[in-house]
Amino acid sequence: MTVDRHDPAGRVAAHHRAGSGTVRIGYPIDVREVRVVARRRLTPRMVRLTLGGPALAGFHTYQADDHVKLVFPDPDGTRRDPVPDGRGMLDWPRPLPTTRKYTVRRYDPAACEIDLDFVLHDGGVASAWADAAAVGDGVTIAGPPGAKAFPHSYDHYVFAVDATALPAVARWLEESPADVSAHVVAEVDDPAERDYPLAHRDGVAVTWLVRAATGSTLAQQVGSLRLPAGRAFLFAAGEANDIRPLRAWSAGRLDSLITGYWKRGVAGLED
Template sequence: MPTRERIRHDLAVRRTTVERVSWLTDTMVRVTVLGESLRGFSAPGPNDHVKLFFPDPESGVLTTPEITAEGLKRPTDGLILSRDFTPLNFRENGSNGLPELDIDFVIHGDDAPATSFASHAHAGQELGIAGPRGSKLVPEGISRAVLIADETALPAYTRWLRLLPPEVKVTPIVQIQDDETEDYLTDEHRSRGTLEVLYREDGPGQLIEAVRSLGSIEDDTYVWAAGEANELVEVRRHFRRDLGLSKDQVEVEGYWKRGIVNLDHHAPLDPSDPD
């Protein structure tokens, strides 16, 4: 049965500066931040996440929380806008010898804090970063990994591919909006297994159909899926209930949910079936 080691990290809140902005597709943008405060940053788990703190969109002032014995304490004054994101690439020695961190954003076309920041990000702008508080390393004792991701989970999917041992067979399923979003996928994403790409614009039901077509799952296979919470409820039920896989073998994460602002991805994906 697969096992995943957990690592705890000292909590740190880092103030960084945008170094460059790179549009990867019409709806995905990479923001690279740097700063001495990133020295020693560590995120060894494939689906680690950090909390980003965005400047006030009107004043441009960045307010970050304080670290207390209980965790992060938000000040009573100053607007704090935050969201959880996957840190993609970290370079201890980047531009001018300073540490750099790449973070990829999906532009949803609304005025949410993350979308607003990423859509108008520019060099010199500040960004606060806290975490990760902990990491779950890639599973040990597996010969195969089933990886399922939508646009918001593509950075984590990228990290899974990089961190899994080369001898582990990968079965990847990616669901995206349309073929323009597919430009994000590089040779790196297609190098492990036969990548199945689903287009959301082709209609509902494709994801669960692709999942069911996988057939039985062996004991030495680990399943990770992340994306829109509603679509993943049925996916999780299939693996956990229909196939009877244990919670140690399956991790399904709702990174966002239609109609919900700032979804708590730590909450149960399916409240009626929290285990």
């Protein structure tokens, strides 16, 4: 299947202004060598790494939940990075190298920098790398591959997320219209994660949940919201099973983008 990758900035902006529903807009995909230029602990369980370098000139990211793949070397240190195929995509070696997806929290084209926020947890390849990464360390990133763009013109938005999707919500709050109306329901594993920085917006209500030992209450809390009149949009992202009930809840009620970022017991979930 051929993907149209021309003028992604203009096409995403047009959809933000006057589109309907969610559309996929492809970006020219590249692979880049970057270095850690800063690190900041956001909460006891989350660290922000700022990656930079001249390779980030011309980086494409126009939607708040855009992601890159971090490409890790083999256990023996061998690098098997993808290479551009000359058609705006990448050729990947087989077997595939170990990769993990992370949301682009910020892109500064003038400084050639991006921010990635990592939830720290035991046993994670990317989490272990981020926890140990020092300024000057290098890493390969691939993408973003494109946007799942949704308009900025809905009357109201609902965000149902866990900690892994907080960077997408934070970026969306900074980039959305000044008069936006939204509910953000965020479920975290530890009360300290409620310190994750989200921009204050007058029309946005934020509800923090701490995940109980008996399981997630995220979908239940979202289902109990009293939505205002008008067209609404649901963005749900996080642990795949926790957000799954929202697919049925949203059907016929509001437009939606629902993405499982990860799944308990599964490494490198693709959704």
